[in-house]
Amino acid sequence: xxxxxxxxxxxxxxxxxxxxxxxxxxxxxxxxxxxxxxxxxxxxxxxxxxxxxxxxxxxxxxxxxxxxxxxxxxxxxxxxxxxxxxxxxxxxxxxxxxxxxxxxxxxxxxxxxxxxxxxxxxxxxxxxxxxxxxxxxxxxxxxxxxxxxxxxxxxxxxxxxxxxxxxxxxxxxxxxxxxxxxxxxxxxxxxxxxxxxxxxxxxxxxxxxxxxxxxxxxxxxxxxxxxxxxxxxxxxxxxxxxxxxxxxxxxxxxxxxxxxxxxxxxxxxxxxxxxxxxxxxxxxxxxxxxxxxxxxxxxxxxxxxxxxxxxxxxxxxxxxxxxxxxxxxxxxxxxxxxxxxxxxxxxxxxxxxxxxxxxxxxxxxxxxxxxxxxxxxxxxxxxxxxxxxxxxxxxxxxxxxxxxxxxxxxxxxxxxxxxxxxxxxxxxxxxxxxxxxxxxxxxxxxxxxxxxxxxxxxxxxxxxxxxxxxxxxxxxxxxxxxxxxxxxxxxxxxxxxxxxxxxxxxxxxxxxxxxxxxxxxxxxxxxxxxxxxxxxxxxxxxxxxxxxxxxxxxxxxxxxxxxxxxxxxxxxxxxxxxxxxxxxxxxxxxxxxxxxxxxxxxxxxxxxxxxxxxxxxxxxxxxxxxxxxxxxxxxxxxxxxxxxxxxxxxxxxxxxxxxxxxxxxxxxxxxxxxxxxxxxxxxxxxxxxxxx
Numbered sequence: 001x002x003x004x005x006x007x008x009x010x011x012x013x014x015x016x017x018x019x020x021x022x023x024x025x026x027x028x029x030x031x032x033x034x035x036x037x038x039x040x041x042x043x044x045x046x047x048x049x050x051x052x053x054x055x056x057x058x059x060x061x062x063x064x065x066x067x068x069x070x071x072x073x074x075x076x077x078x079x080x081x082x083x084x085x086x087x088x089x090x091x092x093x094x095x096x097x098x099x100x101x102x103x104x105x106x107x108x109x110x111x112x113x114x115x116x117x118x119x120x121x122x123x124x125x126x127x128x129x130x131x132x133x134x135x136x137x138x139x140x141x142x143x144x145x146x147x148x149x150x151x152x153x154x155x156x157x158x159x160x161x162x163x164x165x166x167x168x169x170x171x172x173x174x175x176x177x178x179x180x181x182x183x184x185x186x187x188x189x190x191x192x193x194x195x196x197x198x199x200x201x202x203x204x205x206x207x208x209x210x211x212x213x214x215x216x217x218x219x220x221x222x223x224x225x226x227x228x229x230x231x232x233x234x235x236x237x238x239x240x241x242x243x244x245x246x247x248x249x250x251x252x253x254x255x256x257x258x259x260x261x262x263x264x265x266x267x268x269x270x271x272x273x274x275x276x277x278x279x280x281x282x283x284x285x286x287x288x289x290x291x292x293x294x295x296x297x298x299x300x301x302x303x304x305x306x307x308x309x310x311x312x313x314x315x316x317x318x319x320x321x322x323x324x325x326x327x328x329x330x331x332x333x334x335x336x337x338x339x340x341x342x343x344x345x346x347x348x349x350x351x352x353x354x355x356x357x358x359x360x361x362x363x364x365x366x367x368x369x370x371x372x373x374x375x376x377x378x379x380x381x382x383x384x385x386x387x388x389x390x391x392x393x394x395x396x397x398x399x400x401x402x403x404x405x406x407x408x409x410x411x412x413x414x415x416x417x418x419x420x421x422x423x424x425x426x427x428x429x430x431x432x433x434x435x436x437x438x439x440x441x442x443x444x445x446x447x448x449x450x451x452x453x454x455x456x457x458x459x460x461x462x463x464x465x466x467x468x469x470x471x472x473x474x475x476x477x478x479x480x481x482x483x484x485x486x487x488x489x490x491x492x493x494x495x496x497x498x499x500x501x502x503x504x505x506x507x508x509x510x511x512x513x514x515x516x517x518x519x520x521x522x523x524x525x526x527x528x529x530x531x532x533x534x535x536x537x538x539x540x541x542x543x544x545x546x547x548x549x550x551x552x553x554x555x556x557x558x559x560x561x562x563x564x565x566x567x568x569x570x571x572x573x574x575x576x577x578x579x580x581x582x583x584x585x586x587x588x589x590x591x592x593x594x595x596x597x598x599x600x601x602x603x604x605x606x607x608x609x610x611x612x613x614x615x616x617x618x619x620x621x622x623x624x625x626x627x628x629x630x631x632x633x634x635x636x637x638x639x640x641x642x643x644x645x646x647x648x649x650x651x652x653x654x655x656x657x658x659x660x661x662x663x664x665x666x667x668x669x670x671x672x673x674x675x676x677x678x679x680x681x682x683x684x685x686x687x688x689x690x691x692x
Contacts, residue, residue, distance in 0.1 A: 009032075010032060011031040012028065013028070013029040015029075054131055054132075056124075056242070057139055057142075057143075057242040058138065058139065086466055086495070086496065086514070086515055087516050087548065091518065092516055092517055093546075093599045095516070095517055095518050095539050096539050096544065096601065097543065097601075099537075099539065100540050100543075100544065104536045104537060104540075105529065105532050105533055124283075124300075126258060126283070127242055127243070128298075129226075129229075129244070131240070131242055132228055133227055135242070136238075136240050136243065139242055143240055143304055143305070143307075144305060145304075146238065146255055146304035146305050147305055148305065159198060159202045162197075162198040163194070168194060168197070168198070170338060170374050171193065171194050171374070173370075174190055174367050175187050175190045177363060178190060178364075178367060180363075181360045181363050183364055183367075186364070186367070221235070221254055222235060222236055223235075223236045223243075223245050223254040223255075224246040224248075224251075225239065225245050226246075226298075227243075231246065239254055239255050239304055240304060241301050241302060241303060242300065242301060243300070243301040244299070244300055245257060245298070246296070246298055246299075247286075247296065248292060248296040249292055249296060250292065250293075251291070251292050253286050253287065253290050253292065254288065255301045255302075256285060256288050256303035256307075257286055258283055258284070258300045259281060259282055259286065260282065260298040260299055261282055261297055262281075262282070262295065262297040263279055263280065263295055263463075263489070263490075264280050264286070264294065264295035265295055266278055266290045267290060267292075267293045270290065270679060271287055271290055271309070271680060272679075272680060277293045278464075281490065281491065281492045285302060287309045287310065288310045289309075312655070312656070313655050313683055316625075316656060324404040324405075324407075324689075325408055325689070326382070326407040330378060333375075333378065334375060334378060337374075337375050341369075341370060341373035341374065342370070344373075345369050345373070348365075348366055348369060349362050349363065349366040383403060386403040386404070386406055386407070409690050411671045412590055412671050412672070413589065413591065413671050413672075414590065414593065414665055414671070415590050415592045415673040416593045416594075416595050416661060416662060416665075416673065416684065416688070417592060417595065417674075417675045418658075419594055419595075419596035419598060419606055420572060422676065423574055423575065423594065423610065424574050424575065425573055425574070428465055428548075428570045428571070428572060429570060429571065430473050430568065431547060431569040431571060433547070433569045434448055434566055434567065435535075435538040435566055435567045436448065436566040437534060437566055443565065443566070445568075446474075448552050448565055449470060449473055449474040449568065450474060450478050451552045451554050452474070452512070452550070452568060453470050453471055454482060454501050455499045455514045455552070456497060456499065457487055458471055458476075466514070466550060469568075469570060481503060482503060483501065483502045483504055484499055484501050485500045485501060487499050487500070495515055495519045496513050497513065497515065498513040499512050503557075508557035510556070510557040511555045512552070512553070513553050513554070514550055514551065514552045514553075515551060516550075517535055517536075517539050517551040517567065520551040520553045521535060524553075524564060528563070531563075535564060535567070542567070542569055543601055545601075545608075546601045546602040546606065547571050547605070548569065548570050548571055548602075550569075550570070551564065551566075552564075552565045552568060553565055571602070572602075574606060578610055579611065582610050582611070590673075592612060593612075593648060593649050594612055594616070595661060595684075596649070596651055596652075596653065597651075597653055597654070597680070598651060599652065600616065600618055600651040602651075603616050603650075603651035607649055613649070614648065616649045616650070617647050617649075617651070618650070618651060619651065619654065620652075621643060622653070622660060622661070623640065624654075624657075624660075625660070632660060636663060637664050640660075641665075641667070644661050644665055644668075645665070645668065655683055655684070656683065658680075658684035659684045659687055662674055662684045662687045663687055666688075666689065671690070672689050672690070673689065673692060674687075674688035674690070674691055674692065676692075
């Protein structure tokens with residue numbers, strides 16, 4: 001029923017149950033529909049339904065999580081170069097753990113080895129259509145601008161702080177006394193010295209900050225986003241979770257995004273310190289602060305501002321400033337000297353006044369002694385001395401960014417070290433151990449490398465770290481007789497690469513493929529029980545010592561049946577001098593602990609090779625920061641101190657774990673050093689007494 005006067009529409013629904021004898025009314029529902037908003041033409045406006053992506057990001061639990069316990073999300077996980085997508089976040093190592101725990105196929109039966117591909121809760125919705133302006137505005141109100149919060153100290157406060165430090169306070173006392181005895185000239189000279197020192201220090205301290213602020217204002221980030229069905233370039237700070245953005249070669253990734261389709265290569269060197277790009281596929285999370293170096297795709301914004309990987313890391317850096325041990329020593333020395341100066345000057349004043357009975361002359365002479373006895377040059381002398389030490393270290397290949405670190409380094413008792421790129425070479429190196437499963441006795445590691453290269457685009461630049469490994473190690477002359485007829489690139493659904501090739505010498509056509517062992521085992525016929533058994537035994541054996549395994553298979557040219565060719569093994573080996581460096585550190589009384597985001601088995605193997613100890617623990621034994629306040633646990637050293645002290649290292653950690661380990665050891669009174677090479681190490685580097 002439509003009521004014209006009010007524009008209200010009534011919808012009456014009557015539910016009736018009928019049988020052979022009679023009809024029975026079960027329910028009557030009356031629904032009132034409000035009048036639709038009218039457009040300029042007098043007709044009702046068309047109301048657009050909110051997209052699934054917008055609805056998802058407007059859920060209260062996503063905007064304001066109710067739990068106070070820190071939850072791990074995809075914004076904490078960063079894809080490393082040495083863990084390519086084809087091995088599915090350490091699928092070979094996970095398979096080794098499963099086989100070690102449940103046995104091989106002959107023991108557990110025909111049940112397939114299932115690998116958990118995603119350990120994090122993932123209900124993310126990819127946005128393939130973009131948002132409307134109205135949806136973006138609503139989400140912007142909920143999440144705020146896509147920028148990191150900054151704490152800016154007013155310039156007047158910076159200048160004021162320079163006037164009430166220990167030495168300036170002594171000069172103020174002298175000025176007050178000079179004014180009290182009407183010694184205007186001396187008082188004026190002291191005031192000139194006071195404000196001249198403060199002005200010079202203020203200029204030097206704010207000059208760099210002003211330059212950075214000017215640079216930031218001229219480099220406003222932009223993003224190409226799809227709004228209202230159209231692509232447009234907007235200010236990067238206006239991005240909201242759920243936006244659909246375009247990521248192209250050379251563009252900076254404006255927020256934490258999930259790839260919608262296809263693949264892109266991303267330079268993450270600023271975040272991880274790795275020099276080579278990483279390949280991202282559909283649904284992979286690429287981080288703000290990295291840059292696309294090849295490819296183009298659309299992506300859905302997942303996190304913005306302080307909730308991004310970069311933002312969470314930056315939040316750990318805030319509020320960690322404190323005076324160094326050297327600064328505390330200088331302050332103590334200055335306080336002692338000032339107290340002694342004041343005491344001796346007071347004795348001198350009493351003596352002069354008793355002798356001369358001239359108050360003004362006695363005060364004037366005492367002030368001269370007081371100002372002369374204040375150690376104004378102590379910081380200059382200390383800085384000059386440390387600069388000489390810095391120059392000496394520079395000649396040995398060390399760059400000193402903070403002079404006080406020289407003194408801290410001398411007293412360091414524990415050194416926490418990142419693994420990848422610090423203890424190791426940060427590159428995959430092929431190992432001689434190559435299990436082979438074909439009956440052909442002529443097959444060698446070189447043959448397995450050839451099959452792996454045939455499952456790649458060998459005429460093009462390598463697509464990922466494994467392609468670089470295989471194409472960089474294979475004998476290129478062996479590839480010349482082969483013609484690639486078809487190529488299937490890696491896809492997260494298929495989880496392997498495949499090449500269809502023709503041997504021009506015989507005319508035979510066959511396929512080769514490479515991927516995680518448990519994926520390629522599914523291609524084998526049911527009768528290949530012995531092969532599957534052998535593969536599982538080898539993967540478990542290799543995994544137990546942290547060696548990675550890439551499976552390679554091929555089809556029989558006559559029957560087309562898949563057969564496993566072999567496993568290519570590789571690892572990121574320690575630097576040649578690392579073992580000796582660790583031994584030297586321990587000889588000098590410094591305990592070395594390894595803290596890495598890599599798998600536990602890899603961490604244990606590296607630790608054994610470097611003789612760093614066997615007590616390597618998982619990060620799940622460590623706490624996280626508070627969800628809302630971002631503060632550390634109240635009784636950190638009491639509850640976790642023994643664990644941090646006893647451990648030789650930790651594996652599968654996040655940046656805030658590194659931060660909390662360093663903080664825990666510092667709370668226990670140790671002078672702690674930390675080494676690292678990326679943004680993910682920055683919080684721990686900043687918090688440590690010595691950041692390397």
